[in-house]
Amino acid sequence: MIQWHSELNPLICALILLAMAWAFHGWRRQLLLKMSPAKTLVLLAPRLLIAALLVLALFDPAWRREAREPVTGRIIALMDTSSSMDVRDDGCESRLARARRLLDGIRASLPRGVTLETAEFDATLRYPLTVTNLPVDADEPRVTDLGACLLALAEQADIASVLGVVLLTDGGDTPTLNVRLPPVPLSIIGMGSDPATWNDTAVAEVQAPATAEENVEFEIHADLLARSGGDLRSGAQPQFASKLYGISVVLETEADGRWNKLAERRVDLGGQLSRVSFRTACPTSGLRRYRIALAPVTGEVSALNNVRTFTVAVRKKSIHVLYFSRELGADFKLIRNELDRDPGISFTALFRTLSEHFTVQGDRNAVDNDLQAGFPASEKILKRFDCLMLGSFPADAWTRDQIQALVRYVEGGGAVIILAGPETFGPRAYAGTLLAPLFPWQIAQSLPEVLTGIFPVSIPMTALSHPVMAGLDQRLKEEAHPSFDSVYQPGALKAGAMALLDAQHGRGVIPVIAVQSFGKGKILGLASNTFWKWARRSKHLKEAHGIFWRQAIRYLSGQMEGGRLLEIHWDRDTYNPGEQAVAGIRVAGRESGGVLRLCATLAIGGETVPLMVDSVPGQPDAYSVSMRFKRRGEALFRLTASDGAHLLDTYEKTLNISPLHGEGTQLEMNATFLKALAEQGGGCYVREDAPELLLRYLQAQAIHKSRVTETSLFRSGPWFIILLVSLLAIEWTLRRRNNLI
Numbered sequence: 001m002i003q004w005h006s007e008l009n010p011l012i013c014a015l016i017l018l019a020m021a022w023a024f025h026g027w028r029r030q031l032l033l034k035m036s037p038a039k040t041l042v043l044l045a046p047r048l049l050i051a052a053l054l055v056l057a058l059f060d061p062a063w064r065r066e067a068r069e070p071v072t073g074r075i076i077a078l079m080d081t082s083s084s085m086d087v088r089d090d091g092c093e094s095r096l097a098r099a100r101r102l103l104d105g106i107r108a109s110l111p112r113g114v115t116l117e118t119a120e121f122d123a124t125l126r127y128p129l130t131v132t133n134l135p136v137d138a139d140e141p142r143v144t145d146l147g148a149c150l151l152a153l154a155e156q157a158d159i160a161s162v163l164g165v166v167l168l169t170d171g172g173d174t175p176t177l178n179v180r181l182p183p184v185p186l187s188i189i190g191m192g193s194d195p196a197t198w199n200d201t202a203v204a205e206v207q208a209p210a211t212a213e214e215n216v217e218f219e220i221h222a223d224l225l226a227r228s229g230g231d232l233r234s235g236a237q238p239q240f241a242s243k244l245y246g247i248s249v250v251l252e253t254e255a256d257g258r259w260n261k262l263a264e265r266r267v268d269l270g271g272q273l274s275r276v277s278f279r280t281a282c283p284t285s286g287l288r289r290y291r292i293a294l295a296p297v298t299g300e301v302s303a304l305n306n307v308r309t310f311t312v313a314v315r316k317k318s319i320h321v322l323y324f325s326r327e328l329g330a331d332f333k334l335i336r337n338e339l340d341r342d343p344g345i346s347f348t349a350l351f352r353t354l355s356e357h358f359t360v361q362g363d364r365n366a367v368d369n370d371l372q373a374g375f376p377a378s379e380k381i382l383k384r385f386d387c388l389m390l391g392s393f394p395a396d397a398w399t400r401d402q403i404q405a406l407v408r409y410v411e412g413g414g415a416v417i418i419l420a421g422p423e424t425f426g427p428r429a430y431a432g433t434l435l436a437p438l439f440p441w442q443i444a445q446s447l448p449e450v451l452t453g454i455f456p457v458s459i460p461m462t463a464l465s466h467p468v469m470a471g472l473d474q475r476l477k478e479e480a481h482p483s484f485d486s487v488y489q490p491g492a493l494k495a496g497a498m499a500l501l502d503a504q505h506g507r508g509v510i511p512v513i514a515v516q517s518f519g520k521g522k523i524l525g526l527a528s529n530t531f532w533k534w535a536r537r538s539k540h541l542k543e544a545h546g547i548f549w550r551q552a553i554r555y556l557s558g559q560m561e562g563g564r565l566l567e568i569h570w571d572r573d574t575y576n577p578g579e580q581a582v583a584g585i586r587v588a589g590r591e592s593g594g595v596l597r598l599c600a601t602l603a604i605g606g607e608t609v610p611l612m613v614d615s616v617p618g619q620p621d622a623y624s625v626s627m628r629f630k631r632r633g634e635a636l637f638r639l640t641a642s643d644g645a646h647l648l649d650t651y652e653k654t655l656n657i658s659p660l661h662g663e664g665t666q667l668e669m670n671a672t673f674l675k676a677l678a679e680q681g682g683g684c685y686v687r688e689d690a691p692e693l694l695l696r697y698l699q700a701q702a703i704h705k706s707r708v709t710e711t712s713l714f715r716s717g718p719w720f721i722i723l724l725v726s727l728l729a730i731e732w733t734l735r736r737r738n739n740l741i
Contacts, residue, residue, distance in 0.1 A: 006059040013058065020051050035738070043738065046731035053724055062710045072113035073163040075698070077103050078153065080169035082122040082144040084664045085191065087302045089198060091230065095191040099168040102189060102691050106166070109695050114163065121149035123577075123632065127156070141304075143663045144169075147176030147578020148631055154182045164683065164701075166694070171670030174659035178580040179677070180628065186681025187697060191688050192669025199230035199240040201247065201269060202305040202667070203292050210573075211313045211342075217281045220251065222292045222308070224276060226269035230299075240299050244269040247295050251278045254289040282314045304664020318346035319557045320384065323362075324375050325391025326352045329421060331532035332391070336362070338535070338546040345553055348385075350375070377401035382409040386557035392421020392529070395430045403434045410438060411519030415556030418525040422450065425488040425527070440497035440514035440525045441490035448489045450529075455484045455503040457512065463500045465586045465622035467555045468515065468524075468548065470569045475544040482541060485530040487512050503528065515556075522556045565641055565649035576659050577632050585613070585623040587641065597642050600625045604635040604657070613639075629657045 006013060024044065031040040085096040093101075107116040119127035122142040146169065153159060164185040170192045204225040212218045228241040245268045252259040267274045282288050289311050296303040321339065323332070328351050339347045349361040350371050358374045370381050375398075382388065382405055410416055416438060418424065430436050431443040459476065463469050476482045487503045487510050499511035512527040534541035555567075569584040587596060600611040616622040629635060639651040671687070678685035684697045 008058065016058070017055065020055070024048065024051070039738065043731075043734055043740070046727050046734065050724065050727045050731070053720070053727070057720065060712065062712045064710050071163070073161070074115045074117050075110070075163050076127070076153070076165045077106070077116055077118050078127075078149070078165055078167045078169075079103070079118060079120045080122070080144065080146075080167075080172075080191070081120045082142045082172070082663060084144065084170055084173070084302075084304060084667060087304070087664075087667060089193045089195075089301050089667070091197075095170055098688060099189070099191050102168065102688060105691060106695065106698075110698075119153070121146075123148070125149040125152040127153065141663045143659075144172035145577040145632060145659070146172045147179045147576050148629070149578070150182065150186075151180045151578045151628065151630060154180050156182075159183065164698070165681075169674070170667075171674050172659070173661040173663065173666045174576055175670060175673040176576045176579055179578055179680075180580075181677075181681045185683040185701065186678060187683035187694055188674045188678040188681075188685045189688055189691065189694060190669050190671055190674045190685065192667075195227060195229075195668050197229040198227045198301045199299050200227045200301040200305070200667070201225070201244070201294055201297050203294050203308040203665075206292055206308045206310055208290070208310050208312055211315055212282065213315055213318055214285055215281055215283055217279050218312070220278045220280065220290070220292070222249065222276050222278075224249065224267055224269060224274045224294060226272050228272075230301075240297070241270065243297050243299070247297065249276050249295070250293045251280065252291050252293060253280075253282075254291075259291065282312070285314045288312050288314050302664060302667060304662075305667045307662065308665060309662050310660075319386045319553060320346045321348065321387045321389060321553060322382075322385040323347065323349040323389040323391070324351070325419075326393040326397055327391070329391060329419070329529065329532075331419065331529070334532045334535045334545070335389070335549055338549045339553065341546065342550045342553075345550070351391075375402050377405050379405045379408045379412070382406065382414065383412070385414075387415040387417065387553055389417045389419065391419050392424040394423045395433045395435065398433075398435070407434065407438070410521035410523065413520040413558075415522050415558075416524070417552065417556065418523065420488055420526045420529045420531075422529075425450070425490055438518055438523050439490065440494055440516040440523060441511070441527070442492050442494055444491050450486050450488055451505065452486045454481075455487050455505060455510075455512075455528075457482050457484055457501055457503050460499050460502055461618050462620065463498065465569070465584050465616060465619050466498070466500060466515075467567050467569055467586065468552045469500055470551060470584065471547050472544050475540045475547070479538060479540045479544075482534075482544075484512065484528045485533060486528060488527045488529075490525075490527050500524075524552055524556055566639060566651045568639070568651055568653070574660055575629055575655060575657055577629055577657055580626055580628045581655070582624055582626045583637070583639075584616075585625065585639070587621040587623070595644060596648075597644060598623060598639065599642075600637070600639045602627050602635055602637055604629065604633050605631055629655075632658050 008016075024047075027047070028040060028044060031043060035043075079096075079099060081096060085099065086094050088094050090098070103116070103118065110116060117128065119125060123145045125148075153165065159182050162182075162184055164187060165182050167186060167188045168191055169188070171190065202225045203222055205223040207221040207223075209218050226244050228238060228244070230240060246266050247269060249265045249267055250261055251263045252261050254260075262280050263278050265276045265278070267276055276292075280290075289309060291307055291309040294306040296306055323336070325332070332349070332351075336347055336349065339345045347362045348371075350358055351361075352374070353359050356374065358372060360371050370376060370378075376382055377399060388406075388409070406416070418439065424430070429443065430439065431445045436443050457476075459469055459473050464473055484503055487505065489505075489510060493499060493511055493514055494516060497511075497514050497516035499514050501511075501513040502509040503512045510527065513524070513531075514527075515522060515524045517523075531545070534545040536542070565587060567586040569586075571582045571584070575581050585598065598613040600613050601608055602611055603609075611625050611627055613623050613625045616624055625639070627637070635655045635657050637653045637655060641648045641650075671685075675685040684694060686693045
């Protein structure tokens, strides 16, 4: 391949070529006046060759050659030996046996100088592989912790010296996120046949509430799946399909290390899909383990996926919410629907029907009789609720006793949400009343009329880490133009208030959602009566609407994670071994001065390590801490806040680091996850039936390197000068013979 290395501007080179062409044209015309065209061509030929030689020298051509040379080194083959790899899903060999055979073929295809080292893993990495670190108890299920094993391999001291890693696995049962990969190309061979060719039954999915209340029944739904593709593959009579009727399904709970049966059903899977439902209740609080067990059928591929284990957090007490309004608005039904989705929130509605008659709806409790006359005038009754939601109605509809009870309720630690409406910010609003101090805004005596139109909304930088707004920023970014259709202008925020959501109005902003502390309690106010429309506008806004209300209730009622000073938000609910966790920290309610010091530690498996707490740029009093879990087990995260001399607050949380699903729950090979993991690792992904694609990749990328050489055509020897001098001599001789000199 010829490469050109001219140092001149392309425009200048073009002008030089044009000038030379013009000069040759002039010389030709002069010679034609003196001699024949044949002699003219003979005389111009040496000059033309000299000019061409000078032009080539100007462009400095070089001959570029690329040669592929073999390299020496080693490749690590990481073999999955978990129990799911024992499945004979092709009707002949297990996945593990096929993987070993593939590995032998790859080893035989490698060139001399490249060795293949084998490592094995299930819950732990065994590398280098020796007889002493092989699994001992073959009867116990061998679980898969792919993320932890890749992390352990990445931390090997000499891992950077290997040519690459080849992973042979079926992907495990729970995809891992934020995995630290080895700093070398990671290629993956996916082990697993087509599920359509299996004879198998499985618990495909379980739907159960994450939380429940003591002695309150909750529902558990299980989707069951059957495949009879093995009958079709063998061409025999449908023997397996005939066994898919009257199969037992059992709901069990764990107590004292033993599984106790709670209920049993019989299902028919002749149609391949079926759903079974259970209702149960737990008399004690705590983290309770349940499992759905489908009786194995003779002849199926594996019984590993016939059991699905899950946990339910049973709570002693719900968060009790009282919604009160004299007239229901369009937002009532949508707010109630969102709060009903949280099993930890008990929602009671009190509203006027006719004259001064009131109706109680929703969750019933012991104070129902005290609500028949309307909003309670007793602080004692209000304290039975963790949060009050007040609809839009005039200030003069309150009695003095109701106002005093409400103020004392908030001062004592209660929570109130003030909803927007024409009566809240209208002519009969709350400015100058005893309830005005509860509002996060400085309510003016005469407020402007409601503004209608399109008002883009955004989360202020100072509120991005607030527990109420956690997760909303991403959903608003996924929406093209989040906005409100109407906003009120209640006034400026009070000194201790904080804006959670701003609406753009002209060149300014209106804090349409704000929160403030009042005594020991908290107040959240809304200045838009069209927030409810988000629940009907788009998927992302509907999710944001629901998340906001559920998080707002939990934050205001003190059910967010944290302590007196610290508020913690975790990026996920569960973590697998090898994954990274990020905790957002917000320091709220700090009154003392001094330098705040945050110290975090993580203890797991008898080892305690310090963690780095980083501040969040542009967000005062916001911090974050990240950690990575190397193994299964209970991890204790501890965070302390101090001002140097005094301990201000302490937060502790125990994290159960383990996959959501048990070994073999998802027997199908997770090709999507494995392909994404290989792309992230800079390698390639192939299925087990196409190993030649991996060999081509290794030949091209890992076990050969390219060496590129360039040889200048004019600087590599004296031939350029010799040729130039020879052409000049030939031209001088020809011109002399023709009496042109």
